[in-house]
Amino acid sequence: PPHTSTLLPTPPPSTHLHPPHTSILPTPHTSTLLHTPPSSHILTAPSDPFSTPSSASNTPFRVGHRRTTSLRQQIFESITTPAKVDTLGDQRSNLSLFEQRERTNSDPKQDQAKNRWRKAIKQQIALNKLERLSPRVSSGDIQFNKLAYEDNDMDVSEATRTWYRILSETPECSDDVIKTALGIGVPPSLRDQVWEYLIGRYHTRNRPDFNCAAFSMKEYNQLCHEQTEYSHVIKIDLGRSFPKHPYFKSACSEGQVLMHNVLHAYAVLDKEVGYCQGLSFVAGVIVMHAKDEETAFWIFTQLLRLYNHREVYLTASFYHLQVRLYQLSRLLHDYYPVLHSHLQKYEVPPFLYAAPWFLALFASQFSIPFSSRLMDLHFYDGGSALFKISLSLFEQYQEHILGYNTMESILGFLKITMPSLAAKDIQTLFKRALHYDLGNKLETFETEYDVIEDLTARFNMDGAILDLDTMQETLRKQNKELIEQLAICHTSIRKLETTVSGLVAVINGQEQRLRRLEGNFQPSSPSHL
Numbered sequence: 001p002p003h004t005s006t007l008l009p010t011p012p013p014s015t016h017l018h019p020p021h022t023s024i025l026p027t028p029h030t031s032t033l034l035h036t037p038p039s040s041h042i043l044t045a046p047s048d049p050f051s052t053p054s055s056a057s058n059t060p061f062r063v064g065h066r067r068t069t070s071l072r073q074q075i076f077e078s079i080t081t082p083a084k085v086d087t088l089g090d091q092r093s094n095l096s097l098f099e100q101r102e103r104t105n106s107d108p109k110q111d112q113a114k115n116r117w118r119k120a121i122k123q124q125i126a127l128n129k130l131e132r133l134s135p136r137v138s139s140g141d142i143q144f145n146k147l148a149y150e151d152n153d154m155d156v157s158e159a160t161r162t163w164y165r166i167l168s169e170t171p172e173c174s175d176d177v178i179k180t181a182l183g184i185g186v187p188p189s190l191r192d193q194v195w196e197y198l199i200g201r202y203h204t205r206n207r208p209d210f211n212c213a214a215f216s217m218k219e220y221n222q223l224c225h226e227q228t229e230y231s232h233v234i235k236i237d238l239g240r241s242f243p244k245h246p247y248f249k250s251a252c253s254e255g256q257v258l259m260h261n262v263l264h265a266y267a268v269l270d271k272e273v274g275y276c277q278g279l280s281f282v283a284g285v286i287v288m289h290a291k292d293e294e295t296a297f298w299i300f301t302q303l304l305r306l307y308n309h310r311e312v313y314l315t316a317s318f319y320h321l322q323v324r325l326y327q328l329s330r331l332l333h334d335y336y337p338v339l340h341s342h343l344q345k346y347e348v349p350p351f352l353y354a355a356p357w358f359l360a361l362f363a364s365q366f367s368i369p370f371s372s373r374l375m376d377l378h379f380y381d382g383g384s385a386l387f388k389i390s391l392s393l394f395e396q397y398q399e400h401i402l403g404y405n406t407m408e409s410i411l412g413f414l415k416i417t418m419p420s421l422a423a424k425d426i427q428t429l430f431k432r433a434l435h436y437d438l439g440n441k442l443e444t445f446e447t448e449y450d451v452i453e454d455l456t457a458r459f460n461m462d463g464a465i466l467d468l469d470t471m472q473e474t475l476r477k478q479n480k481e482l483i484e485q486l487a488i489c490h491t492s493i494r495k496l497e498t499t500v501s502g503l504v505a506v507i508n509g510q511e512q513r514l515r516r517l518e519g520n521f522q523p524s525s526p527s528h529l
Contacts (some may be wrong), residue, residue, distance in 0.1 A: 336398060
């Protein structure tokens with residue numbers, strides 16, 4: 001598939017070894033022949049040009065030739081060739097000398113470098129596999145694999161006639177005609193054309209100054225080839241997105257490659273958002289229906305930027321996601337107060353169940369037909385479509401939710417049971433969603449959220465000021481007490497000084513008296529005695 005070269009990893013830094021993307025295969029002078037089991041789908045080294053067909057047996061090296069391979073070649077063999085057991089029962093593998101060398105080497109820096117090279121080589125082999133094993137099937141087979149789902153509630157023939165008529169009419173149709181057509185449904189084979197039509201309609205009516213021109217092939221290729229810090233996270237999420245869908249379930253499938261390229265290019269384009277979990281499901285639904293990779297990227301970009309859905313993924317405290325969850329809670333309170341009270345009673349706020357609805361546009365939990373119909377409504381109506389279908393779900397399954405009396409059971413229904421039930425009621429749910437008129441409720445609730453946040457911050461600040469005043473008053477009292485104690489100490493000191501002065505005077509007087517007594521004393525003569 002195109003642009004698979006964007007999946008090449010960044011090699012670990014080294015000044016002595018060749019980077020992973022350069023050839024690490026044996027040269028003709030090494031005269032080695034690697035053997036890979038036929039069932040393996042990993043990169044295989046080319047055969048020795050000097051070998052004969054008879055030498056290409058199950059033995060990994062030419063008979064009679066001494067092995068002279070480098071450390072890089074040994075690492076490569078440890079990944080691409082399983083250990084062999086010879087016919088004599090010797091359990092020594094081709095890499096036993098290398099393993100002994102590893103065990104005797106105790107330098108942690110060398111071990112760390114070797115481990116990094118092993119990881120880089122494994123990544124290189126997997127990426128080569130992406131290029132080598134990309135699907136080579138006809139366009140009809142690709143369409144069949146991409147759109148391998150059924151919307152049983154939709155009359156495909158009627159929907160096809162309706163949308164062909166809308167796409168061919170000029171000027172554009174009225175809102176009532178579009179709503180009627182959305183209620184019937186959009187045929188999967190026409191969905192990318194319908195999305196392009198609805199995007200152009202929304203752009204003209206709501207944001208005519210926004211530049212939604214398509215990216216050229218050159219610009220898209222440049223985005224795909226630039227490096228981004230989110231590459232590894234994107235690759236991890238590829239296998240987690242639609243693991244049961246035939247277009248995505250196989251590792252290194254065309255669907256995973258195209259999904260990766262779209263997510264990688266957008267992460268480079270919008271560095272503020274980069275990549276956030278949930279975007280892979282959104283990109284997967286779009287890639288599944290788009291006619292080519294560039295169209296998928298353009299639709300994905302318009303969804304995030306023209307419809308301003310990108311703000312949900314901004315990670316600065318996820319402010320916009322919190323606003324949407326608050327708006328959903330307020331709508332639930334206004335439309336279905338009994339259900340809202342029931343969820344409040346058992347402590348089930350929207351962030352416990354509705355965050356994936358906004359981050360993945362319902363695609364991570366609900367069926368592909370459901371999430372595709374939601375995307376139709378979103379391209380027509382903007383972000384309010386998410387709230388309308390949420391209210392439709394609550395109305396449809398309100399009695400079920402009220403029948404559960406624990407937080408765990410309610411969450412289990414909302415996350416597991418309700419998506420499976422919704423797959424059978426798609427037509428009913430979306431026809432009901434089209435009749436909700438939210439007016440300016442969303443803007444009102446957003447302002448309300450900001451006011452509450454401001455009051456909360458002010459209350460916290462007032463509390464902090466109150467605590468500061470209390471602390472200052474306490475310090476004043478303590479300071480006053482210390483001053484009083486200091487005055488008492490000064491008085492005591494003066495009294496003691498007076499006492500000491502009196503005692504010194506007494507001592508001086510006694511010393512003078514003693515000296516006088518000593519001067520008047522005359523000892524008697526011996527004759528007198």
